[in-house]
Amino acid sequence: SQKIEQNSEALNIQEGKTATLTCNYTNYSPAYLQWYRQDPGRGPVFLLLIRENEKEKRKERLKVTFDTTLKQSLFHITASQPADSATYLCAPPVGRGSTLGRLYFGRGTQLTVWP
Amino acid sequence: DSGVTQTPKHLITATGQRVTLRCSPRSGDLSVYWYQQSLDQGLQFLIQYYNGEERAKGNILERFSAQQFPDLHSELNLSSLELGDSALYFCASSADRGSYGYTFGSGTRLTVV
Numbered sequence: 001s002q003k004i005e006q007n008s009e010a011l012n013i014q015e016g017k018t019a020t021l022t023c024n025y026t027n028y029s030p031a032y033l034q035w036y037r038q039d040p041g042r043g044p045v046f047l048l049l050i051r052e053n054e055k056e057k058r059k060e061r062l063k064v065t066f067d068t069t070l071k072q073s074l075f076h077i078t079a080s081q082p083a084d085s086a087t088y089l090c091a092p093p094v095g096r097g098s099t100l101g102r103l104y105f106g107r108g109t110q111l112t113v114w115p
Numbered sequence: 116d117s118g119v120t121q122t123p124k125h126l127i128t129a130t131g132q133r134v135t136l137r138c139s140p141r142s143g144d145l146s147v148y149w150y151q152q153s154l155d156q157g158l159q160f161l162i163q164y165y166n167g168e169e170r171a172k173g174n175i176l177e178r179f180s181a182q183q184f185p186d187l188h189s190e191l192n193l194s195s196l197e198l199g200d201s202a203l204y205f206c207a208s209s210a211d212r213g214s215y216g217y218t219f220g221s222g223t224r225l226t227v228v
Binding site for chain 2: 031032034036041042043044046049093094101102104105106108
């Protein structure tokens with residue numbers, strides 16, 4: 001069965017540094033990956049989507065890469081700020097093509113940016 | 116405001132009771148998804164509706180049921196509540212299959228005492 005793993009449950013970095021979060025998947029090849037941010041007690045917020053034919057996608061200080069050979073997506077936040085502290089979720093869809101379905105959410109990586 | 120409205124925001128009820136959670140999707144979105152998030156747990160998929168019809172089912176308990184109405188709002192019914200049902204319940208909506216992202220509501224926090 002398909003499996004999603006996000007790197008260590010918690011990542012602590014200093015303000016101004018680049019945070020890099022990892023999402024690994026096994027046993028299938030998603031057509032795309034989505035990344036979300038979730039603050040405590042709040043609903044996840046969509047950040048970025050990257051498709052399998054895209055190597056990299058950027059949005060302001062955010063960058064996502066998608067390596068279908070390594071079966072891995074990396075999510076980078078450059079010039080991190082304390083306000084970036086949150087849990088970040090990797091979410092590929094279940095199935096693909098005609099069986100493309102709902103998103104599967106990993107457990108997420110809790111990022112803390114300290115001053 | 117994300118555009119997805121969930122009511123109520125908080126609900127406290129006793130074991131054995133039944134509750135109904137309501138979700139109004141973002142305007143134009145045909146798909147509605149329900150997720151459960153227990154303390155320090157990931158988002159567990161419960162059920163998906165598309166334009167009034169059930170599209171996919173997750174590990175939803177038999178005590179739970181849902182439906183999507185012609186105006187596209189959805190309700191999640193939880194019955195014979197147990198302490199372990201205490202969680203945040205999120206509704207999300209998307210256009211078609213969600214390949215442009217989900218929009219989540221702010222959730223309903225259910226506490227069963």
